[in-house]
Amino acid sequence: xxxxxxxxxxxxxxxxxxxxxxxxxxxxxxxxxxxxxxxxxxxxxxxxxxxxxxxxxxxxxxxxxxxxxxxxxxxxxxxxxxxxxxxxxxxxxxxxxxxxxxxxxxxxxxxxxxxxxxxxxxxxxx
Amino acid sequence: xxxxxxxxxxxxxxxxxxxxxxxxxxxxxxxxxxxxxxxxxxxxxxxxxxxxxxxxxxxxxxxxxxxxxxxxxxxxxxxxxxxxxxxxxxxxxxxxxxxxxxxxxxxxxxxxxxxxxxxxxxxxxxxxxxxxxxxxxxxxxxxxxxxxxxxxxxxxxxxxxxxxxxxxxxxxxxxxxxxxxxxxxxxxxxxxxxxxxxxxxxxxxxxxxxxxxxxxxxxxxxxxxxxxxxxxxxxxxxxxxxxxxxxxxxxxxxxxxxxxxxxxxxxxxxxxxxxxxxxxxxxxxxxxxxxxxxxxxxxxxxxxxxxxxxxxxxxxxxxxxxxxxxxxxxxxxxxxxxxxxxxxxxxxxxxxxxxxxxxxxxxxxxxxxxxxxxxxxxxxxxxxxxxxxxxxxxxxxxxxxxxxxxxxxxxxxxxxxxxxxxxxxxxxxxxxxxxxxxxxxxxxxxxxxxxxxxxx
Numbered sequence: 001x002x003x004x005x006x007x008x009x010x011x012x013x014x015x016x017x018x019x020x021x022x023x024x025x026x027x028x029x030x031x032x033x034x035x036x037x038x039x040x041x042x043x044x045x046x047x048x049x050x051x052x053x054x055x056x057x058x059x060x061x062x063x064x065x066x067x068x069x070x071x072x073x074x075x076x077x078x079x080x081x082x083x084x085x086x087x088x089x090x091x092x093x094x095x096x097x098x099x100x101x102x103x104x105x106x107x108x109x110x111x112x113x114x115x116x117x118x119x120x121x122x123x124x125x126x
Numbered sequence: 127x128x129x130x131x132x133x134x135x136x137x138x139x140x141x142x143x144x145x146x147x148x149x150x151x152x153x154x155x156x157x158x159x160x161x162x163x164x165x166x167x168x169x170x171x172x173x174x175x176x177x178x179x180x181x182x183x184x185x186x187x188x189x190x191x192x193x194x195x196x197x198x199x200x201x202x203x204x205x206x207x208x209x210x211x212x213x214x215x216x217x218x219x220x221x222x223x224x225x226x227x228x229x230x231x232x233x234x235x236x237x238x239x240x241x242x243x244x245x246x247x248x249x250x251x252x253x254x255x256x257x258x259x260x261x262x263x264x265x266x267x268x269x270x271x272x273x274x275x276x277x278x279x280x281x282x283x284x285x286x287x288x289x290x291x292x293x294x295x296x297x298x299x300x301x302x303x304x305x306x307x308x309x310x311x312x313x314x315x316x317x318x319x320x321x322x323x324x325x326x327x328x329x330x331x332x333x334x335x336x337x338x339x340x341x342x343x344x345x346x347x348x349x350x351x352x353x354x355x356x357x358x359x360x361x362x363x364x365x366x367x368x369x370x371x372x373x374x375x376x377x378x379x380x381x382x383x384x385x386x387x388x389x390x391x392x393x394x395x396x397x398x399x400x401x402x403x404x405x406x407x408x409x410x411x412x413x414x415x416x417x418x419x420x421x422x423x424x425x426x427x428x429x430x431x432x433x434x435x436x437x438x439x440x441x442x443x444x445x446x447x448x449x450x451x452x453x454x455x456x457x458x459x460x461x462x463x464x465x466x467x468x469x470x471x472x473x474x475x476x477x478x479x480x481x482x483x484x485x486x487x488x489x490x491x492x493x494x495x496x497x498x499x500x501x502x503x504x505x506x507x508x509x510x511x512x513x514x515x516x517x518x519x520x521x522x523x524x525x526x527x528x529x530x531x532x533x534x535x536x537x538x539x540x541x542x543x544x545x546x547x548x549x550x551x552x553x554x555x556x557x558x559x560x561x562x563x564x565x566x567x568x569x570x571x572x573x574x575x576x577x578x579x580x581x582x
Contacts, residue, residue: 122455
């Protein structure tokens with residue numbers, strides 16, 4: 001599971017979606033892997049506005065990456081190749097292969113196995 | 127300027143929507159001057175050659191596009207128009223290498239007759255070398271022997287003369303060759319419900335897949351739609367309620383990777399795979415905001431694949447169970463309970479999801495089956511935030527399926543949904559009660575239950 005996807009998801013439990021503590025989901029025992037992917041600057045530029053920057057900073061922090069700038073790069077900063085490359089590496093090349101994502105609101109744990117996260121809920125949470 | 131598109135004579139109702147979508151994608155104005163489902167030739171107006179090239183090089187259902195030099199119902203008329211439109215340009219082509227070909231639709235010409243036709247254009251004064259492969263300029267004469275579609279279905283007597291003739295200079299070939307490369311017969315990982323290559327690619331075009339975009343399929347299966355969107359440069363995200371569908375059996379996997387990735391590797395598209403995860407659309411983990419540029423999907427019909435969502439059949443929530451001292455749902459291999467779900471309800475959920483998660487002007491392209499005996503007025507599912515762009519039909523013997531393309535309207539705009547389907551789900555707990563398509567599909571040959579009662 002790539003970091004960009006982690007930024008796109010929250011707890012699947014309907015009641016949690018409105019609670020601020022359900023996002024971002026928190027990692028437990030995350031096993032990381034770096035997988036090289038073609039650099040696609042237009043993609044990074046296009047998705048940056050959709051990224052929840054506070055959430056991304058929190059995730060990067062939990063995984064022990066160097067801290068991201070306080071505010072989301074915008075305008076001219078999105079033409080800086082190094083900025084785009086750093087984001088590319090974090091969002092698309094960093095993979096969580098095994099571990100758990102935990103909701104800060106209900107505590108439900110979503111298992112990631114072989115890079116695939118399982119968001120199917122047991123019946124008492126549906 | 128007028129251009130002549132030569133279409134493949136397949137999936138007729140998809141052809142206009144596809145080129146219209148590609149014009150939107152390229153940001154060019156397209157005016158369709160003449161089009162007929164029964165003919166491969168279509169005349170359009172475009173601002174220039176670059177616009178023609180931009181549209182057709184991505185098209186799957188067109189074969190090519192030519193600059194229209196003339197048309198007529200006979201050769202006198204055609205030659206007169208070629209003179210009038212292009213006489214001042216002939217000197218430009220005088221020294222170029224060229225090829226000249228005659229293409230006929232629903233008719234035949236002998237080789238000697240074809241060269242006679244080609245020679246009748248001698249007045250253009252082309253003196254360059256004739257080169258059949260990679261000429262500087264390719265000219266076409268296209269003859270169409272069908273002009274009365276209704277009569278041709280009834281079987282008109284064969285006519286010896288074409289009813290319409292076009293002459294043009296080739297501008298660009300389409301992307302149609304990719305169908306062969308993407309053919310399911312050669313694809314590494316498929317299943318019974320994989321969508322064929324041609325229509326998957328058309329679906330991606332309808333939804334405007336392009337580099338830099340995020341495309342999502344909530345019923346990903348073996349990934350037919352994602353492969354197509356990735357071919358056009360989008361990054362793709364897929365999920366399925368049954369992870370086995372994209373994960374594959376152990377025998378179908380390679381080096382511990384999910385089987386679906388083998389398809390992306392086959393076409394060198396690995397960099398276009400964003401992620402796959404297990405989830406149910408009715409309980410999606412995606413944040414409630416505008417994250418996606420396109421959604422392409424073929425929701426399960428309940429015929430080959432059951433239509434299910436998370437939940438219990440009796441609707442009663444089960445308390446967490448404990449097995450060997452641990453919560454059952456945290457044990458490896460736990461399979462959450464699912465219940466049969468209504469077909470109409472699912473489509474409504476897809477539309478609501480699309481309205482929530484698409485960016486403004488983002489597109490949803492969704493397939494849906496219908497039995498052929500349903501009312502002719504086919505009610506399209508609608509949503510106030512989604513504008514219906516096109517509805518295309520693929521016919522089969524006893525049923526058909528439709529591809530519906532929607533655009534997410536920018537905030538402040540609402541679509542008119544009064545013509546839409548306003549049907550709530552049938553009540554019931556078993557698949558047949560919930561899914562009228564499934565019921566019709568399985569009972570179409572046998573007597574219907576009420577008829578049986580009457581017979582007794």
